[in-house]
Amino acid sequence: MEKFRARVLIKLRPSVLDPAGEATKSAASKLGVKGISSIRIGKSIEIELVASNENEARSKLELLSDRLLANPVIEDWTLELFPVNSKQSI
Amino acid sequence: MSIGVVVFPGSNCDRDVHWATQGCLGISTRFLWHETRDLSGLDAVVLPGGFSYGDYLRCGAIASFAPVLDSLLDFVDKGGRVLGICNGFQILTEIGLLPGALTRNKNLHFICRDASLTVSSIRTNWLNKRSVGDQITLPIAHGEGRFQCSRDTLSELEDNDSIALRYNENPNGSLYDIAGITNLKGNVLGLMPHPERACDPIIGGLNGREILEGLLG
Numbered sequence: 599m600e601k602f603r604a605r606v607l608i609k610l611r612p613s614v615l616d617p618a619g620e621a622t623k624s625a626a627s628k629l630g631v632k633g634i635s636s637i638r639i640g641k642s643i644e645i646e647l648v649a650s651n652e653n654e655a656r657s658k659l660e661l662l663s664d665r666l667l668a669n670p671v672i673e674d675w676t677l678e679l680f681p682v683n684s685k686q687s688i
Numbered sequence: 689m690s691i692g693v694v695v696f697p698g699s700n701c702d703r704d705v706h707w708a709t710q711g712c713l714g715i716s717t718r719f720l721w722h723e724t725r726d727l728s729g730l731d732a733v734v735l736p737g738g739f740s741y742g743d744y745l746r747c748g749a750i751a752s753f754a755p756v757l758d759s760l761l762d763f764v765d766k767g768g769r770v771l772g773i774c775n776g777f778q779i780l781t782e783i784g785l786l787p788g789a790l791t792r793n794k795n796l797h798f799i800c801r802d803a804s805l806t807v808s809s810i811r812t813n814w815l816n817k818r819s820v821g822d823q824i825t826l827p828i829a830h831g832e833g834r835f836q837c838s839r840d841t842l843s844e845l846e847d848n849d850s851i852a853l854r855y856n857e858n859p860n861g862s863l864y865d866i867a868g869i870t871n872l873k874g875n876v877l878g879l880m881p882h883p884e885r886a887c888d889p890i891i892g893g894l895n896g897r898e899i900l901e902g903l904l905g
Binding site: 614615616617618667671672 | 749753792
């Protein structure tokens with residue numbers, strides 16, 4: 599079995615209003631940071647797992663993301679997957 | 689006639705529902721721990737309000753994997769009646785018994801007050817003693833009650849006459865002012881307002897009783 603690390607990024611679908619993002623945008627302007635036209639807040643979920651190969655790891659994580667981590671009715675998700683020995687840090 | 693009220697870790701309206709159904713309406717009511725699969729002898733099940741499993745990840749997301757909900761899918765399939773109130777409504781959408789999803793209120797506030805509602809469907813037994821357009825008042829208490837769904841789903845809800853209740857003054861940004869919906873078969877109702885808190889004139893009117901009476905079919 600190989601070890602993997604993954605990160606699932608979840609964001610509200612573009613058609614769904616993100617009131618928390620809007621509130622944060624308003625605070626950004628109070629901070630004096632100009633030029634911010636949009637802030638949308640999502641979630642980043644970091645996962646460690648073992649699987650026999652990258653394809654198996656990916657299919658496990660796709661199931662997990664689609665059925666549990668995100669609600670596809672209102673959220674989109676993207677998956678980043680790295681073998682643990684990868685030099686790329688997450 | 690007997691009903692069950694599911695108790696998840698973090699449910700906080702389970703006893704209120706019990707008080708309303710057994711105490712006010714005299715319906716034999718038993719609690720169902722979330723790990724049970726035994727729904728035998730029940731005619732209806734209530735998923736109460738609260739914060740099941742702390743509402744971690746998303747409201748209702750973790751609850752939808754509870755053993756009791758496995759049995760609930762079967763129960764609904766066989767015609768059993770299910771009422772999801774607030775967190776219970778969120779759970780019903782998460783497990784797919786009702787379409788759409790409920791997310792953060794538009795104004796970010798946790799809103800706890802009476803809501804004035806319009807009955808917009810009398811297709812099902814939940815509200816069939818009413819007329820379309822009737823006004824009722826029920827308390828709401830939620831931070832994540834903004835109903836969202838795709839345009840196609842909204843059309844289906846309208847075409848199937850499945851929008852049961854709509855807010856008169858939309859408190860949370862719900863699509864089409866939706867406060868409660870039913871499934872196609874009509875045996876499942878999910879709503880954000882709390883009927884169990886409006887079953888005694890002393891604490892907030894009687895409009896909740898008629899919805900809970902819908903548990904009787």
